[in-house]
Amino acid sequence: MELATPTVQRPLDMAFVPPHSDSVTQAVIMAGGKGTRLHPYSALFPKPLMPLGDMPVLELLLRRMQRAGVTDVILAVNHLRHLIEAFFGDGSKLGVRIRYCDEDKPLGTAGALGNMLDQLDENFFVSNGDLLTSMDLRAMAHQHLDMHSDASIGVFERENKIDFGLIEFDAERRLSAYREKPSTTYYVSMGIYMLNREAVRRSVVSGEYLDMPTLLLRMRDAQADVRCFHDQCIWLDIGRPDDFALAQSMFEQNRALFLGE
Numbered sequence: 392m393e394l395a396t397p398t399v400q401r402p403l404d405m406a407f408v409p410p411h412s413d414s415v416t417q418a419v420i421m422a423g424g425k426g427t428r429l430h431p432y433s434a435l436f437p438k439p440l441m442p443l444g445d446m447p448v449l450e451l452l453l454r455r456m457q458r459a460g461v462t463d464v465i466l467a468v469n470h471l472r473h474l475i476e477a478f479f480g481d482g483s484k485l486g487v488r489i490r491y492c493d494e495d496k497p498l499g500t501a502g503a504l505g506n507m508l509d510q511l512d513e514n515f516f517v518s519n520g521d522l523l524t525s526m527d528l529r530a531m532a533h534q535h536l537d538m539h540s541d542a543s544i545g546v547f548e549r550e551n552k553i554d555f556g557l558i559e560f561d562a563e564r565r566l567s568a569y570r571e572k573p574s575t576t577y578y579v580s581m582g583i584y585m586l587n588r589e590a591v592r593r594s595v596v597s598g599e600y601l602d603m604p605t606l607l608l609r610m611r612d613a614q615a616d617v618r619c620f621h622d623q624c625i626w627l628d629i630g631r632p633d634d635f636a637l638a639q640s641m642f643e644q645n646r647a648l649f650l651g652e
Contacts, residue, residue: 500601546620
């Protein structure tokens with residue numbers, strides 16, 4: 392699929408940061424979802440344009456990527472794509488080049504990659520367009536390249552606390568354990584990845600619906616080197632109203648942290 396590049400020209404309002412020789416300079420951002428969990432707001436407004444303070448959440452992500460050395464961005468768009476294109480144009484305002492890949496039908500969080508493989512660098516970021524994070528993107532790129540990984544998954548450590556006393560008993564209903572309000576720690580995907588183009592090529596089909604977990608499992612089963620990257624950072628997916636409200640508060644309290652300044 393040929394990628395569209397708007398002809399809109401905008402003056403730079405952000406200094407260009409030359410990438411390091413060992414950095415990754417390209418990113419694919421999935422911005423085509425309907426954001427059903429944020430209805431009714433997302434019915435008339437694409438989720439990547441939902442504002443945190445005076446900026447859409449996608450602009451925050453793009454500014455952070457630009458400061459990490461990303462210069463070329465492909466936005467996979469579908470739902471209300473004209474609003475996203477009208478706002479970001481060719482990306483020159485943010486110091487990056489933006490192109491658009493339109494999904495004629497929903498392709499999942501990884502399916503759009505099959506339509507743009509020949510447009511991709513050897514290694515590239517992939518990210519959801521609706522997250523707020525302070526993750527060190529340069530460090531992720533360095534790990535991915537240093538280890539010659541085929542895929543890297545950004546992971547976040549979360550704690551799940553049960554607000555009740557947890558009871559366990561045996562087959563005879565005799566008490567075997569009583570734990571008051573226990574908590575469990577686990578890792579979740581942040582929706583930020585680094586992928587190697589040729590490793591991906593073996594596991595995607597153009598026009599096929601594909602989500603990212605399925606792609607990564609396909610790659611692992613094909614003996615690809617799939618690793619995780621963990622950073623002590625802040626991360627929120629704004630997909631639910633409560634998380635969106637929390638993200639607004641957190642950004643207002645520490646703008647520089649999330650902008651990567």
